Amino acid sequence: MPAPVSLPVIDLTGSRSGDAAALHDCAAQIAAACREHGFFYVRGHGIAQGLIDDTFALSRRFFALPEDVKTRWHIDRSGIQRGFDPVGWQVLDPGKPADLKESFYLGVDRGPDDALVRAGTPQQGPNQWPDEQLVPGFKATTQAYEAAVRQLGHHLMGLIALGLKLPRDHFESYLRDPMPILRLLHYPTQPAQVHDGQIGCGAHTDWGALTLLMQDGAGGLEVLGADGRWIAAPPIAGSYVVNLGDLMQRWTNDRYRSTLHRVHSPAGRDGQAGERYSIAYFFEIDYHARVSALPGCFDADDPPHHPPISAGDHIVEMYRRTTVAPA
Ligand SMILES: O=C(O)CCC(=O)C(=O)O
Numbered sequence: 001m002p003a004p005v006s007l008p009v010i011d012l013t014g015s016r017s018g019d020a021a022a023l024h025d026c027a028a029q030i031a032a033a034c035r036e037h038g039f040f041y042v043r044g045h046g047i048a049q050g051l052i053d054d055t056f057a058l059s060r061r062f063f064a065l066p067e068d069v070k071t072r073w074h075i076d077r078s079g080i081q082r083g084f085d086p087v088g089w090q091v092l093d094p095g096k097p098a099d100l101k102e103s104f105y106l107g108v109d110r111g112p113d114d115a116l117v118r119a120g121t122p123q124q125g126p127n128q129w130p131d132e133q134l135v136p137g138f139k140a141t142t143q144a145y146e147a148a149v150r151q152l153g154h155h156l157m158g159l160i161a162l163g164l165k166l167p168r169d170h171f172e173s174y175l176r177d178p179m180p181i182l183r184l185l186h187y188p189t190q191p192a193q194v195h196d197g198q199i200g201c202g203a204h205t206d207w208g209a210l211t212l213l214m215q216d217g218a219g220g221l222e223v224l225g226a227d228g229r230w231i232a233a234p235p236i237a238g239s240y241v242v243n244l245g246d247l248m249q250r251w252t253n254d255r256y257r258s259t260l261h262r263v264h265s266p267a268g269r270d271g272q273a274g275e276r277y278s279i280a281y282f283f284e285i286d287y288h289a290r291v292s293a294l295p296g297c298f299d300a301d302d303p304p305h306h307p308p309i310s311a312g313d314h315i316v317e318m319y320r321r322t323t324v325a326p327a
């Protein structure tokens with residue numbers, strides 16, 4: 001029996017039509033979801049299912065390559081967190097055993113003349129691209145997917161701004177030259193032998209502004225409810241799971257939540273190995289943007305809870321804390 005869906009499912013269709021009433025209605029639904037859960041689903045998002053399917057197909061093709069081939073694009077070769085990270089590279093819940101997932105990280109593909117690269121900005125530079133013959137269409141399709149989801153990210157930030165009684169374009173000044181990350185994820189079948197507490201993806205919050213996640217049909221994602229109980233966030237075909245990251249929690253002075261979540265590895269069924277694929281898009285803001293409590297989110301009785309933070313420094317620090325040191 002499919003797990004029941006208890007997180008809100010919000011239809012963006014009306015908000016995308018330009019109708020002011022629909023826009024505000026959608027913004028209010030998102031504001032309620034952000035306050036209550038920090039997680040919600042969106043449908044009617046306008047991203048073509050064919051593009052999503054093609055991106056999953058490429059991901060399957062890449063992860064099916066032999067380990068020694070995938071390692072040609074090992075993330076540690078890039079020096080800027082781009083490329084293939086094998087099982088064991090990351091521990092999203094530090095102190096627990098390493099996550100049982102592998103992934104491929106893509107960011108904004110910046111050449112040597114890019115202003116941020118010239119300035120020596122951490123984690124900014126070129127992507128690593130798998131050979132076109134091995135994974136045909138990888139670059140073109142992932143770039144098309146990134147562009148489509150980026151647009152959706154801007155739309156959602158506009159709705160979040162409206163829900164906070166700010167101008168719709170309030171967040172655009174933080175998005176002049178941003179550093180979004182597209183991450184293809186693969187969770188192999190849960191091995192027979194695991195360390196105590198070892199799962200697909202350890203409990204963590206996301207670090208940036210927003211995450212837009214597309215999952216396949218396997219399930220396994222869980223979200224920590226306000227009452228301290230884990231609730232399932234099962235796949236809903238064609239819908240994105242959207243969640244807020246740490247920067248949104250800080251902007252809103254903790255009115256909105258950057259919620260802990262985790263993923264269980266697929267167990268397999270009827271003697272068949274299970275697998276899970278997901279595509280995460282981290283809609284990150286400008287590296288040098290400073291994030292502090294927004295107007296309307298603090299006052300004399302409730303001053304800012306956190307000091308201002310640099311978006312990029314926060315993310316670099318979180319990578320440092322969650323990357324397993326090479327043996
Ligand atoms: O694979 C998933 O469903 C979630 C992955 C995730 O939470 C992350 O990469 O931050």
Ligand SMILES: [Fe+2]
Nearest residue numbers: 204205206261
């Ligand atoms: Fe996450």
